[in-house]
Amino acid sequence: MTIAAEEEMPGAKRGSSLIRSPQFSSLIILIVLLTVFAVADANFLSPLNISNMMAFLPELGIIALGMTLLLTAGEFDLSVGAVFGLAPVVVMLLVQNGEASIGVALLAGLILCVAIGAINGLIVTKIGISSFLVTLSMLLVVRGAALYITQGFPLKSWDQPGFFVTLLAGSFNIGSFRFYTSLWWFVGLSLLAIYILRYAKLGNWISAIGSNRNAAVARGVPADAVKIWLFILTSVLAGLAGMISAFRISAASPVAGTGYELEVIAMVVVGGTALTGGRGTILGTIVGALMLRAIRNGIVLIGVPGLAYNIFVGVIILAMLILHALLQKNAARG
Amino acid sequence: MAQEVLRLQNLQKSFGSVRALKNASFTLGEGEVVALLGDNGAGKSTLIKAISGVFPVDRGEIYVRGQKVSIRSTRDAMDLGIETIHQDTSLAPDLSIARNLFLGREPVNLKWLGVFAPLDLAKLRDAASALLKRVGISKKLDADALVSTLSGGERQSIAISRAMQFAAKVIILDEPTNNLGVEETHGVLRFVKEVRDAGHSVLLITHNIHHVFQVADRIIVMRRGEIVAEQTVADTDLLTVESIITGADMSALLREARAK
Numbered sequence: 248m249t250i251a252a253e254e255e256m257p258g259a260k261r262g263s264s265l266i267r268s269p270q271f272s273s274l275i276i277l278i279v280l281l282t283v284f285a286v287a288d289a290n291f292l293s294p295l296n297i298s299n300m301m302a303f304l305p306e307l308g309i310i311a312l313g314m315t316l317l318l319t320a321g322e323f324d325l326s327v328g329a330v331f332g333l334a335p336v337v338v339m340l341l342v343q344n345g346e347a348s349i350g351v352a353l354l355a356g357l358i359l360c361v362a363i364g365a366i367n368g369l370i371v372t373k374i375g376i377s378s379f380l381v382t383l384s385m386l387l388v389v390r391g392a393a394l395y396i397t398q399g400f401p402l403k404s405w406d407q408p409g410f411f412v413t414l415l416a417g418s419f420n421i422g423s424f425r426f427y428t429s430l431w432w433f434v435g436l437s438l439l440a441i442y443i444l445r446y447a448k449l450g451n452w453i454s455a456i457g458s459n460r461n462a463a464v465a466r467g468v469p470a471d472a473v474k475i476w477l478f479i480l481t482s483v484l485a486g487l488a489g490m491i492s493a494f495r496i497s498a499a500s501p502v503a504g505t506g507y508e509l510e511v512i513a514m515v516v517v518g519g520t521a522l523t524g525g526r527g528t529i530l531g532t533i534v535g536a537l538m539l540r541a542i543r544n545g546i547v548l549i550g551v552p553g554l555a556y557n558i559f560v561g562v563i564i565l566a567m568l569i570l571h572a573l574l575q576k577n578a579a580r581g
Numbered sequence: 582m583a584q585e586v587l588r589l590q591n592l593q594k595s596f597g598s599v600r601a602l603k604n605a606s607f608t609l610g611e612g613e614v615v616a617l618l619g620d621n622g623a624g625k626s627t628l629i630k631a632i633s634g635v636f637p638v639d640r641g642e643i644y645v646r647g648q649k650v651s652i653r654s655t656r657d658a659m660d661l662g663i664e665t666i667h668q669d670t671s672l673a674p675d676l677s678i679a680r681n682l683f684l685g686r687e688p689v690n691l692k693w694l695g696v697f698a699p700l701d702l703a704k705l706r707d708a709a710s711a712l713l714k715r716v717g718i719s720k721k722l723d724a725d726a727l728v729s730t731l732s733g734g735e736r737q738s739i740a741i742s743r744a745m746q747f748a749a750k751v752i753i754l755d756e757p758t759n760n761l762g763v764e765e766t767h768g769v770l771r772f773v774k775e776v777r778d779a780g781h782s783v784l785l786i787t788h789n790i791h792h793v794f795q796v797a798d799r800i801i802v803m804r805r806g807e808i809v810a811e812q813t814v815a816d817t818d819l820l821t822v823e824s825i826i827t828g829a830d831m832s833a834l835l836r837e838a839r840a841k
Binding site: 442443446447448449451452454455457458459461462463464465466467468521525526 | 654655656659665667671672673674675676680681684685686687689694696697698699700702
């Protein structure tokens with residue numbers, strides 16, 4: 248039987264779907280950017296510079312993984328930068344006041360992140376306020392809390408060698424490259440996120456919720472619970488990233504992570520995840536995270552004045568988004 | 582009438598001071614297409630939402646195959662074999678046809694992993710292709726195609742196929758032909774007949790009386806939260822039904838009913 252008189256065969260499009268996919272176009276742009284930077288300045292691909300980029304990459308990248316899942320479900324979180332700052336500050340205060348050992352303090356810090364994520368998620372889903380407003384308010388609360396409990400002063404971070412320092416900020420050398428253990432965290436969490444979004448039942452639910460929440464709910468998918476857990480996950484990852492960063496630089500600053508929320512969202516959408524939900528790609532996010540890191544690093548290397556470099560970052564992000572929008576339009580037309 | 586599948590008895594539902602459903606009772610037989618008609622605000626949506634588990638009724642009973650049931654959630658309704666298909670809320674456009682067909686009932690490996698269990702992608706795809714083939718739309722559609730690439734009529738067909746797939750006893754179609762072109766509408770109506778011939782019961786909610794006369798066996802008309810008429814299609818005509826819906830000529834109808 249025939250329902251529609253469309254002549255187009257959906258199957259015919261599949262061959263080119265990889266090339267048209269947003270993460271693929273992002274990857275091309277990334278390669279072009281890397282080439283340009285490498286040609287413009289030989290130091291760009293030096294072991295020292297690559298090691299540097301790889302040290303920073305996981306800290307924002309880990310948050311971006313959680314943000315990708317959250318965006319795919321149709322919500323986002325502006326409080327991640329503030330949580331990035333607060334979590335290590337709380338850990339260090341607990342340790343310095345002698346109230347807890349480092350292990351217990353780290354656990355307490357993560358539990359605090361769970362609580363922040365849960366509050367975000369509960370308000371968004373149960374009271375029905377947009378995640379923009381809820382997490383913007385949470386940003387202020389969390390950042391304010393970090394500033395108040397430290398009286399605005401950065402704390403000296405835990406720097407005694409031991410299990411937790413190695414776990415979060417240990418480093419190792421491969422040839423003349425120096426890598427931090429945080430890179431393994433990023434790799435492991437990326438693989439886990441790819442698995443969840445593409446192959447697990449939960450990933451199917453996350454995409455369905457972001458694509459058409461009512462449809463998912465009508466099929467018995469617990470949309471609110473999934474969203475609340477994703478808020479918690481994003482918050483915990485932000486806290487973890489903050490702790491990794493604080494251990495690496497041996498300082499916990501109450502203003503650490505300022506502006507990270509937008510940088511992370513930029514990574515995610517540059518990678519091809521839709522801000523409107525339903526379409527998410529972890530591979531794209533990894534490409535996006537690499538791209539933003541490379542841009543920030545490369546632009547300085549090729550001699551763009553420091554004060555001007557946000558202009559370039561903004562322009563490149565805009566160009567990426569325009570490209571995605573055009574590809575999307577093209578795909579819709581078939 | 583064929584064997585009873587669904588029976589509603591004295592359903593009542595109020596929202597604050599608004600009595601959306603005053604007293605609704607009717608039965609739906611096996612392999613029967615019943616059209617539920619009524620103007621906006623007549624209580625049609627409230628009635629189907631009560632049956633599909635969106636909210637509980639204040640009073641009244643629902644029986645499925647003679648068994649009294651309580652429907653507290655959409656999941657309850659689905660488990661009882663009641664599937665509701667809304668025009669805009671039935672499919673996720675960014676997911677493939679196969680993933681939509683099994684949304685919420687995904688076949689998985691390693692079930693003990695719960696929500697983290699991996700989808701059985703081969704089974705998902707095969708089952709979806711088999712289903713598309715069985716309902717006769719496999720030539721047009723690939724199970725891996727995204728729903729966003731489909732036309733409105735194709736989406737309706739997918740949604741209805743999904744309801745059939747899970748052996749739904751009762752399929753509720755909420756305005757299935759809204760916003761569809763002429764040809765697509767005919768496709769969907771043909772599909773409704775096939776669903777009935779496969780033994781499913783259909784409750785069809787629509788504004789379009791012409792469609793009703795093409796597919797329905799029986800017509801139920803609601804006004805102001807009450808069922809005001811119940812007739813077999815063979816015993817009535819378009820004008821009569823229209824006047825019942827609008828209430829324009831109720832007295833004449835009542836006289837006619839008494840005369841019978």
